[in-house]
Amino acid sequence: xxxxxxxxxxxxxxxxxxxxxxxxxxxxxxxxxxxxxxxxxxxxxxxxxxxxxxxxxxxxxxxxxxxxxxxxxxxxxxxxxxxxxxxxxxxxxxxxxxxxxxxxxxxxxxxxxxxxxxxxxxxxxxxxxxxxxxxxxxxxxxxxxxxxxxxxxxxxxxxxxxxxxxxxxxxxxxxxxxxx
Numbered sequence: 001x002x003x004x005x006x007x008x009x010x011x012x013x014x015x016x017x018x019x020x021x022x023x024x025x026x027x028x029x030x031x032x033x034x035x036x037x038x039x040x041x042x043x044x045x046x047x048x049x050x051x052x053x054x055x056x057x058x059x060x061x062x063x064x065x066x067x068x069x070x071x072x073x074x075x076x077x078x079x080x081x082x083x084x085x086x087x088x089x090x091x092x093x094x095x096x097x098x099x100x101x102x103x104x105x106x107x108x109x110x111x112x113x114x115x116x117x118x119x120x121x122x123x124x125x126x127x128x129x130x131x132x133x134x135x136x137x138x139x140x141x142x143x144x145x146x147x148x149x150x151x152x153x154x155x156x157x158x159x160x161x162x163x164x165x166x167x168x169x170x171x172x173x174x175x176x177x178x179x180x
Contacts (some may be wrong), residue, residue, distance in 0.1 A: 112155035
């Protein structure tokens with residue numbers, strides 16, 4: 001289950017209903033998928049072959065098709081990040097820049113964990129949404145944010161896109177942002 005940390009106050013928000021209620025204020029969608037239905041060899045596997053990635057997508061086809069019908073996504077994939085990922089440091093440096101997109105950024109954590117850092121209103125400031133397996137988050141278009149790994153530095157996630165070439169990041173220069 002996701003947990004939120006508000007950076008200005010260190011307040012922690014936990015529990016599905018509380019997390020969902022907080023994120024709804026910022027039009028961030030939070031849902032949960034049952035990752036227990038994945039075959040055992042795909043759970044906590046961070047070196048997936050293309051065939052295994054396809055098997056993950058097939059396992060969650062009903063959930064993906066539901067999102068497609070509701071949100072208009074046209075393509076999807078599975079991303080794997082871990083110490084085994086070539087150029088992991090370069091990828092993380094690219095991810096860890098505050099930016100916006102002209103479409104939602106949606107991820108479903110399949111294995112491992114990750115954190116979205118999202119800009120709230122002026123009073124709240126930035127907040128971290130710590131995600132674990134089964135958590136789905138959709139950050140709305142034009143919302144300042146970025147994604148990073150937790151200290152375990154490994155994640156497998158399903159991503160969905162409206163644009164067939166994926167998200168295009170638009171840098172968001174915010175002098176008020178401070179890394180944690």
